[in-house]
Amino acid sequence: xxxxxxxxxxxxxxxxxxxxxxxxxxxxxxxxxxxxxxxxxxxxxxxxxxxxxxxxxxxxxxxxxxxxxxxxxxxxxxxxxxxxxxxxxxxxxxxxxxxxxxxxxxxxxxxxxxxxxxxxxxxxxxxxxxxxxxxxxxxxxxxxxxxxxxxxxxxxxxxx
Amino acid sequence: xxxxxxxxxxxxxxxxxxxxxxxxxxxxxxxxxxxxxxxxxxxxxxxxxxxxxxxxxxxxxxxxxxxxxxxxxxxxxxxxxxxxxxxxxxxxxxxxxxxxxxxxxxxxxxxxxxxxxxxxxxxxxxxxxxxxxxxxxxxxxxxxxxxxxxxxxxxxxxxx
DNA sequence: GATTGACCTCAATATAACTTGAGGTTTTAA
DNA sequence: TTAAAACCTCAAGTTATATTGAGGTCAATC
Numbered sequence: 250x251x252x253x254x255x256x257x258x259x260x261x262x263x264x265x266x267x268x269x270x271x272x273x274x275x276x277x278x279x280x281x282x283x284x285x286x287x288x289x290x291x292x293x294x295x296x297x298x299x300x301x302x303x304x305x306x307x308x309x310x311x312x313x314x315x316x317x318x319x320x321x322x323x324x325x326x327x328x329x330x331x332x333x334x335x336x337x338x339x340x341x342x343x344x345x346x347x348x349x350x351x352x353x354x355x356x357x358x359x360x361x362x363x364x365x366x367x368x369x370x371x372x373x374x375x376x377x378x379x380x381x382x383x384x385x386x387x388x389x390x391x392x393x394x395x396x397x398x399x400x401x402x403x404x405x406x407x408x409x
Numbered sequence: 410x411x412x413x414x415x416x417x418x419x420x421x422x423x424x425x426x427x428x429x430x431x432x433x434x435x436x437x438x439x440x441x442x443x444x445x446x447x448x449x450x451x452x453x454x455x456x457x458x459x460x461x462x463x464x465x466x467x468x469x470x471x472x473x474x475x476x477x478x479x480x481x482x483x484x485x486x487x488x489x490x491x492x493x494x495x496x497x498x499x500x501x502x503x504x505x506x507x508x509x510x511x512x513x514x515x516x517x518x519x520x521x522x523x524x525x526x527x528x529x530x531x532x533x534x535x536x537x538x539x540x541x542x543x544x545x546x547x548x549x550x551x552x553x554x555x556x557x558x559x560x561x562x563x564x565x566x567x568x569x
Numbered sequence: 570g571a572t573t574g575a576c577c578t579c580a581a582t583a584t585a586a587c588t589t590g591a592g593g594t595t596t597t598a599a
Numbered sequence: 600t601t602a603a604a605a606c607c608t609c610a611a612g613t614t615a616t617a618t619t620g621a622g623g624t625c626a627a628t629c
Contacts, residue, residue, distance in 0.1 A: 265575060275576085276618055284616095294625045296576055315522060320616070352523045359516045362475060363509060425605060435606085436588055444586090454595045456606055480586070 260301035264289075267299050271307040278307075285324055286310055302335055309344060316352045420461035424449070427459050431467040438467075445484055446470055462495050469504060476512045 268275045278297075281287045287306050289297040306327065313323045326347055330336045428435045438457075441447045447466050449457040466487065473483045486507055490496045 263575080274618075277616090279578090280617060292625095294576080296625070314616095316519075349523065352519060356516060356519045356523060359476075359512060359519065363512045363516060423605080434588075437586090439608090440587060452595095454606080455608095456595070474586095 260299070262299040262301065262303065264297045264299070267303055267307075271304055273307060273311075281307070281310070284320055286320065286327065300335075305336075305341070309341065312345075313348055316348055317355055318348060318351060420459070422459040422461065422463065424457045424459070427463055427467075431464055433467060433471075441467070441470070444480055446480065446487065460495075465496075465501070469501065472505075473508055476508050477515060478508060478511060 262270075264275050264278055268278055271278075273281075278287065282289060282297075287299070287303050289299050289303070292298050309327070310320070310323055313326070314320075318326075326344055330340055330344070422430075424435050424438055428438055431438075433441075438447065442449060442457075447459070447463050449459050449463070452458050469487070470480070470483055473486070474480075478486075486504055490500050490504070
Protein backbone atom coordinates (compact mmCIF):
# COMPACT_ATOMS: atom_id res chain seq x y z
CA UNK A 250 0.00 0.00 0.00
CA UNK A 251 1.53 3.32 -1.05
CA UNK A 252 2.34 5.92 1.50
CA UNK A 253 0.25 9.07 1.25
CA UNK A 254 2.81 11.53 -0.06
CA UNK A 255 0.46 14.41 0.42
CA UNK A 256 0.21 13.76 4.12
CA UNK A 257 3.94 13.44 4.44
CA UNK A 258 4.98 16.51 2.55
CA UNK A 259 2.20 19.01 2.98
CA UNK A 260 -0.14 20.09 5.67
CA UNK A 261 -3.73 19.11 5.31
CA UNK A 262 -5.53 22.02 6.80
CA UNK A 263 -9.30 22.23 7.10
CA UNK A 264 -11.16 25.38 6.21
CA UNK A 265 -12.15 25.91 9.81
CA UNK A 266 -8.58 25.71 10.99
CA UNK A 267 -7.37 28.10 8.31
CA UNK A 268 -10.16 30.49 9.20
CA UNK A 269 -9.23 30.44 12.85
CA UNK A 270 -5.54 30.82 12.19
CA UNK A 271 -5.88 33.59 9.67
CA UNK A 272 -8.67 35.47 11.36
CA UNK A 273 -10.83 35.53 8.25
CA UNK A 274 -14.19 33.83 8.06
CA UNK A 275 -14.83 30.57 6.33
CA UNK A 276 -17.06 32.40 3.89
CA UNK A 277 -14.18 34.70 3.06
CA UNK A 278 -11.98 31.73 2.29
CA UNK A 279 -14.64 30.43 -0.06
CA UNK A 280 -14.84 33.88 -1.58
CA UNK A 281 -11.08 34.17 -2.02
CA UNK A 282 -11.07 30.80 -3.67
CA UNK A 283 -13.69 31.85 -6.21
CA UNK A 284 -11.55 34.92 -6.86
CA UNK A 285 -8.51 32.76 -7.50
CA UNK A 286 -6.52 34.14 -4.59
CA UNK A 287 -6.10 30.84 -2.82
CA UNK A 288 -6.46 27.18 -3.72
CA UNK A 289 -7.56 23.99 -2.09
CA UNK A 290 -8.19 20.41 -2.96
CA UNK A 291 -11.03 18.24 -1.75
CA UNK A 292 -11.02 15.22 0.48
CA UNK A 293 -13.25 12.19 -0.05
CA UNK A 294 -16.24 13.94 1.43
CA UNK A 295 -15.90 17.04 -0.78
CA UNK A 296 -14.43 19.14 1.97
CA UNK A 297 -11.66 21.65 1.33
CA UNK A 298 -8.11 20.97 2.38
CA UNK A 299 -5.26 23.47 2.29
CA UNK A 300 -1.51 23.48 2.23
CA UNK A 301 0.17 25.40 5.00
CA UNK A 302 1.29 28.16 2.66
CA UNK A 303 -2.28 29.30 2.26
CA UNK A 304 -1.79 31.09 5.56
CA UNK A 305 1.06 33.05 4.08
CA UNK A 306 -0.99 33.91 1.03
CA UNK A 307 -3.86 35.17 3.14
CA UNK A 308 -1.48 37.25 5.21
CA UNK A 309 -0.03 38.74 2.06
CA UNK A 310 -3.49 39.47 0.71
CA UNK A 311 -4.36 41.30 3.91
CA UNK A 312 -1.11 43.22 3.94
CA UNK A 313 -1.63 44.29 0.35
CA UNK A 314 -5.17 45.36 1.10
CA UNK A 315 -3.82 47.46 3.92
CA UNK A 316 -1.75 49.24 1.29
CA UNK A 317 -4.89 49.97 -0.68
CA UNK A 318 -4.34 47.37 -3.36
CA UNK A 319 -7.42 45.74 -4.82
CA UNK A 320 -8.02 42.00 -4.84
CA UNK A 321 -7.72 42.00 -8.61
CA UNK A 322 -4.30 43.60 -8.47
CA UNK A 323 -3.30 41.27 -5.68
CA UNK A 324 -4.37 38.32 -7.75
CA UNK A 325 -2.25 39.50 -10.65
CA UNK A 326 0.77 39.97 -8.47
CA UNK A 327 0.29 36.63 -6.75
CA UNK A 328 0.20 35.08 -10.19
CA UNK A 329 3.88 35.92 -10.55
CA UNK A 330 4.70 33.42 -7.82
CA UNK A 331 6.05 30.09 -9.00
CA UNK A 332 3.38 27.49 -9.63
CA UNK A 333 5.51 24.40 -9.37
CA UNK A 334 7.22 24.91 -6.07
CA UNK A 335 6.31 26.45 -2.78
CA UNK A 336 7.40 30.09 -2.90
CA UNK A 337 10.63 30.99 -1.16
CA UNK A 338 11.44 34.01 0.93
CA UNK A 339 12.88 35.61 -2.17
CA UNK A 340 9.62 35.13 -4.01
CA UNK A 341 7.66 36.81 -1.27
CA UNK A 342 10.20 39.60 -0.99
CA UNK A 343 9.76 40.32 -4.69
CA UNK A 344 6.04 40.70 -4.13
CA UNK A 345 6.40 43.10 -1.26
CA UNK A 346 8.85 45.11 -3.32
CA UNK A 347 6.30 45.58 -6.08
CA UNK A 348 3.71 46.74 -3.61
CA UNK A 349 6.11 48.95 -1.79
CA UNK A 350 6.54 51.00 -4.93
CA UNK A 351 2.80 51.46 -5.16
CA UNK A 352 2.68 52.40 -1.54
CA UNK A 353 5.39 55.00 -2.09
CA UNK A 354 3.41 56.48 -4.93
CA UNK A 355 0.28 56.61 -2.84
CA UNK A 356 2.10 58.29 0.02
CA UNK A 357 3.63 60.82 -2.32
CA UNK A 358 0.23 61.63 -3.71
CA UNK A 359 -1.24 62.04 -0.26
CA UNK A 360 1.59 64.33 0.72
CA UNK A 361 1.11 66.53 -2.30
CA UNK A 362 -2.54 66.68 -1.43
CA UNK A 363 -1.70 67.49 2.16
CA UNK A 364 0.63 70.30 1.17
CA UNK A 365 -2.05 71.74 -1.03
CA UNK A 366 -4.66 71.61 1.66
CA UNK A 367 -2.04 73.24 3.83
CA UNK A 368 -1.69 76.20 1.54
CA UNK A 369 -5.46 76.40 1.23
CA UNK A 370 -5.86 76.74 4.95
CA UNK A 371 -3.78 79.86 4.77
CA UNK A 372 -5.76 81.49 2.06
CA UNK A 373 -9.20 80.00 2.56
CA UNK A 374 -9.31 79.54 -1.17
CA UNK A 375 -10.71 76.04 -1.32
CA UNK A 376 -13.23 77.15 -3.89
CA UNK A 377 -11.30 79.79 -5.79
CA UNK A 378 -9.78 79.30 -9.17
CA UNK A 379 -6.28 79.86 -7.86
CA UNK A 380 -6.58 77.05 -5.36
CA UNK A 381 -3.61 74.75 -5.93
CA UNK A 382 -5.59 71.74 -4.80
CA UNK A 383 -7.17 71.70 -8.21
CA UNK A 384 -4.07 71.40 -10.28
CA UNK A 385 -5.21 69.03 -12.94
CA UNK A 386 -1.67 67.89 -13.69
CA UNK A 387 -1.51 66.19 -10.38
CA UNK A 388 -4.08 63.53 -10.00
CA UNK A 389 -4.08 59.76 -10.02
CA UNK A 390 -7.57 59.09 -11.26
CA UNK A 391 -10.00 56.90 -9.46
CA UNK A 392 -8.73 54.05 -7.37
CA UNK A 393 -11.18 51.29 -6.71
CA UNK A 394 -10.27 50.58 -3.17
CA UNK A 395 -8.69 53.81 -2.14
CA UNK A 396 -9.70 57.39 -2.48
CA UNK A 397 -11.49 58.83 -5.44
CA UNK A 398 -9.03 61.36 -6.69
CA UNK A 399 -9.86 64.62 -8.36
CA UNK A 400 -10.41 64.68 -12.03
CA UNK A 401 -9.76 67.68 -14.16
CA UNK A 402 -13.43 68.40 -14.68
CA UNK A 403 -13.86 69.36 -11.08
CA UNK A 404 -11.33 72.01 -11.77
CA UNK A 405 -13.72 73.67 -14.15
CA UNK A 406 -15.68 74.88 -11.15
CA UNK A 407 -12.93 77.35 -10.54
CA UNK A 408 -12.50 78.83 -13.94
CA UNK A 409 -14.85 81.70 -13.33
CA UNK B 410 -45.45 94.31 -7.37
CA UNK B 411 -42.60 93.13 -5.12
CA UNK B 412 -39.16 92.64 -6.52
CA UNK B 413 -37.95 89.04 -6.48
CA UNK B 414 -35.29 89.20 -3.77
CA UNK B 415 -34.10 85.74 -4.58
CA UNK B 416 -33.23 86.68 -8.12
CA UNK B 417 -31.46 89.77 -6.95
CA UNK B 418 -29.38 88.28 -4.20
CA UNK B 419 -28.67 84.72 -5.22
CA UNK B 420 -27.89 82.85 -8.35
CA UNK B 421 -30.59 80.67 -9.73
CA UNK B 422 -28.68 77.79 -11.20
CA UNK B 423 -30.31 74.89 -12.98
CA UNK B 424 -29.22 71.34 -12.32
CA UNK B 425 -27.84 71.02 -15.82
CA UNK B 426 -25.69 74.09 -15.42
CA UNK B 427 -24.38 72.97 -12.05
CA UNK B 428 -23.62 69.56 -13.50
CA UNK B 429 -21.67 71.07 -16.36
CA UNK B 430 -19.79 73.49 -14.17
CA UNK B 431 -18.90 70.97 -11.49
CA UNK B 432 -18.18 68.05 -13.77
CA UNK B 433 -20.54 65.73 -11.93
CA UNK B 434 -23.61 64.19 -13.48
CA UNK B 435 -27.13 65.37 -12.89
CA UNK B 436 -27.87 62.04 -11.29
CA UNK B 437 -25.00 62.64 -8.87
CA UNK B 438 -26.48 65.97 -7.89
CA UNK B 439 -29.78 64.27 -7.20
CA UNK B 440 -27.90 61.67 -5.22
CA UNK B 441 -25.95 64.24 -3.21
CA UNK B 442 -29.19 65.97 -2.44
CA UNK B 443 -30.78 62.82 -1.08
CA UNK B 444 -27.64 62.39 1.03
CA UNK B 445 -27.98 65.88 2.41
CA UNK B 446 -24.71 67.14 0.96
CA UNK B 447 -26.28 69.89 -1.12
CA UNK B 448 -29.59 71.69 -1.21
CA UNK B 449 -31.89 73.18 -3.77
CA UNK B 450 -35.30 74.76 -4.00
CA UNK B 451 -37.89 74.21 -6.69
CA UNK B 452 -39.26 76.56 -9.31
CA UNK B 453 -42.91 76.64 -10.38
CA UNK B 454 -42.43 73.59 -12.59
CA UNK B 455 -40.85 71.49 -9.83
CA UNK B 456 -37.37 71.87 -11.21
CA UNK B 457 -34.33 72.27 -8.97
CA UNK B 458 -32.63 75.60 -8.58
CA UNK B 459 -29.32 76.18 -6.80
CA UNK B 460 -27.43 78.98 -5.18
CA UNK B 461 -23.96 79.64 -6.52
CA UNK B 462 -22.28 78.30 -3.43
CA UNK B 463 -23.39 74.80 -4.32
CA UNK B 464 -20.41 74.75 -6.66
CA UNK B 465 -18.08 75.36 -3.78
CA UNK B 466 -19.75 72.65 -1.76
CA UNK B 467 -19.37 70.16 -4.56
CA UNK B 468 -15.73 71.08 -4.96
CA UNK B 469 -15.17 70.57 -1.27
CA UNK B 470 -16.94 67.24 -1.36
CA UNK B 471 -14.67 66.12 -4.18
CA UNK B 472 -11.55 67.39 -2.46
CA UNK B 473 -12.50 65.57 0.72
CA UNK B 474 -13.16 62.39 -1.20
CA UNK B 475 -9.71 62.71 -2.69
CA UNK B 476 -8.43 62.58 0.87
CA UNK B 477 -10.26 59.34 1.44
CA UNK B 478 -13.09 60.80 3.49
CA UNK B 479 -16.51 59.19 3.14
CA UNK B 480 -19.63 61.06 2.15
CA UNK B 481 -21.06 60.48 5.60
CA UNK B 482 -18.07 62.07 7.23
CA UNK B 483 -18.15 64.89 4.72
CA UNK B 484 -21.78 65.48 5.50
CA UNK B 485 -21.03 65.70 9.19
CA UNK B 486 -18.23 68.16 8.64
CA UNK B 487 -20.28 70.25 6.23
CA UNK B 488 -22.93 70.40 8.90
CA UNK B 489 -20.56 72.57 10.94
CA UNK B 490 -20.89 75.32 8.36
CA UNK B 491 -23.24 78.16 9.28
CA UNK B 492 -26.81 77.62 8.17
CA UNK B 493 -27.96 81.20 8.20
CA UNK B 494 -25.34 82.86 6.08
CA UNK B 495 -23.25 81.94 3.11
CA UNK B 496 -19.99 80.47 4.44
CA UNK B 497 -16.96 82.70 4.44
CA UNK B 498 -13.38 81.86 3.55
CA UNK B 499 -12.73 81.31 7.23
CA UNK B 500 -15.53 78.78 7.40
CA UNK B 501 -14.10 76.83 4.51
CA UNK B 502 -10.60 77.06 5.92
CA UNK B 503 -11.83 75.52 9.15
CA UNK B 504 -13.19 72.58 7.17
CA UNK B 505 -9.99 71.96 5.31
CA UNK B 506 -8.11 72.11 8.58
CA UNK B 507 -10.22 69.32 10.01
CA UNK B 508 -9.61 67.16 7.02
CA UNK B 509 -5.95 67.96 6.90
CA UNK B 510 -5.56 66.37 10.30
CA UNK B 511 -7.18 63.21 9.01
CA UNK B 512 -4.98 63.28 5.99
CA UNK B 513 -1.89 63.59 8.18
CA UNK B 514 -3.00 60.59 10.14
CA UNK B 515 -3.54 58.60 7.02
CA UNK B 516 -0.15 59.54 5.64
CA UNK B 517 1.53 58.63 8.90
CA UNK B 518 -0.13 55.24 8.84
CA UNK B 519 0.92 54.62 5.28
CA UNK B 520 4.47 55.55 6.13
CA UNK B 521 4.61 53.19 9.05
CA UNK B 522 3.28 50.51 6.77
CA UNK B 523 5.85 51.41 4.13
CA UNK B 524 8.69 51.22 6.61
CA UNK B 525 7.52 47.82 7.71
CA UNK B 526 7.26 46.51 4.20
CA UNK B 527 10.75 47.93 3.75
CA UNK B 528 12.18 45.85 6.51
CA UNK B 529 10.33 42.83 5.22
CA UNK B 530 11.95 43.13 1.84
CA UNK B 531 15.29 42.68 3.51
CA UNK B 532 14.36 39.57 5.40
CA UNK B 533 11.73 38.05 3.17
CA UNK B 534 9.75 37.47 6.32
CA UNK B 535 6.36 38.55 5.12
CA UNK B 536 4.85 35.44 6.59
CA UNK B 537 7.02 34.83 9.61
CA UNK B 538 6.01 35.50 13.16
CA UNK B 539 8.72 38.09 13.58
CA UNK B 540 7.46 40.18 10.67
CA UNK B 541 6.95 43.69 11.99
CA UNK B 542 4.19 44.35 9.52
CA UNK B 543 1.88 42.46 11.84
CA UNK B 544 2.38 44.49 14.94
CA UNK B 545 -1.09 44.53 16.35
CA UNK B 546 -0.50 47.74 18.24
CA UNK B 547 -0.36 49.60 14.99
CA UNK B 548 -3.52 49.36 13.03
CA UNK B 549 -6.34 51.71 12.25
CA UNK B 550 -9.15 49.26 11.74
CA UNK B 551 -11.28 49.23 8.67
CA UNK B 552 -11.84 52.47 6.84
CA UNK B 553 -14.94 52.61 4.72
CA UNK B 554 -13.55 54.43 1.77
CA UNK B 555 -9.89 53.83 2.15
CA UNK B 556 -7.80 50.78 2.70
CA UNK B 557 -8.83 47.90 4.87
CA UNK B 558 -6.19 47.89 7.53
CA UNK B 559 -4.84 44.89 9.30
CA UNK B 560 -6.59 43.64 12.33
CA UNK B 561 -4.87 41.86 15.11
CA UNK B 562 -6.37 38.52 14.19
CA UNK B 563 -4.33 38.36 11.04
CA UNK B 564 -1.36 38.44 13.29
CA UNK B 565 -2.31 35.11 14.71
CA UNK B 566 -1.17 33.52 11.49
CA UNK B 567 2.37 34.16 12.57
CA UNK B 568 2.30 32.81 16.07
CA UNK B 569 3.59 29.42 15.06
C1' DG C 570 -25.54 4.75 16.05
C1' DA C 571 -27.09 8.98 16.99
C1' DT C 572 -26.17 13.60 18.02
C1' DT C 573 -23.43 17.61 17.23
C1' DG C 574 -20.34 20.41 15.00
C1' DA C 575 -18.04 21.30 10.78
C1' DC C 576 -18.70 21.47 6.08
C1' DC C 577 -21.03 21.89 1.41
C1' DT C 578 -23.56 24.91 -2.38
C1' DC C 579 -26.12 28.55 -3.98
C1' DA C 580 -28.75 32.60 -3.57
C1' DA C 581 -29.64 36.70 -1.25
C1' DT C 582 -28.23 40.65 1.46
C1' DA C 583 -25.05 44.53 2.83
C1' DT C 584 -22.52 48.99 2.03
C1' DA C 585 -20.67 52.91 -0.55
C1' DA C 586 -21.21 55.68 -4.17
C1' DC C 587 -23.16 56.15 -8.04
C1' DT C 588 -25.44 55.23 -12.89
C1' DT C 589 -29.13 53.83 -15.96
C1' DG C 590 -33.62 53.56 -17.61
C1' DA C 591 -38.58 53.96 -18.00
C1' DG C 592 -42.32 56.79 -18.22
C1' DG C 593 -43.94 61.37 -17.85
C1' DT C 594 -43.63 66.89 -17.43
C1' DT C 595 -41.60 71.55 -18.23
C1' DT C 596 -38.93 74.86 -20.66
C1' DT C 597 -36.87 76.77 -24.61
C1' DA C 598 -36.45 78.06 -29.10
C1' DA C 599 -37.29 77.93 -34.11
C1' DT D 600 -46.99 76.32 -31.66
C1' DT D 601 -44.73 72.47 -31.68
C1' DA D 602 -40.54 69.80 -31.40
C1' DA D 603 -36.46 69.17 -28.90
C1' DA D 604 -33.93 69.61 -24.87
C1' DA D 605 -34.00 69.61 -20.16
C1' DC D 606 -36.14 68.19 -16.23
C1' DC D 607 -38.89 65.10 -12.90
C1' DT D 608 -39.48 60.52 -9.87
C1' DC D 609 -38.70 56.04 -8.64
C1' DA D 610 -36.80 51.57 -9.22
C1' DA D 611 -33.26 48.74 -10.58
C1' DG D 612 -28.46 47.96 -11.87
C1' DT D 613 -23.18 48.32 -11.01
C1' DT D 614 -18.63 47.20 -8.59
C1' DA D 615 -15.89 45.66 -4.78
C1' DT D 616 -15.71 42.97 -0.93
C1' DA D 617 -17.57 40.34 1.56
C1' DT D 618 -21.53 38.20 5.05
C1' DT D 619 -25.75 35.59 5.99
C1' DG D 620 -28.95 32.02 5.58
C1' DA D 621 -31.39 27.94 3.90
C1' DG D 622 -31.27 23.33 3.09
C1' DG D 623 -28.53 19.40 3.08
C1' DT D 624 -24.05 16.27 3.91
C1' DC D 625 -19.89 14.66 6.47
C1' DA D 626 -17.07 13.67 10.47
C1' DA D 627 -16.05 13.11 15.25
C1' DT D 628 -17.55 11.82 19.67
C1' DC D 629 -20.58 9.98 23.54
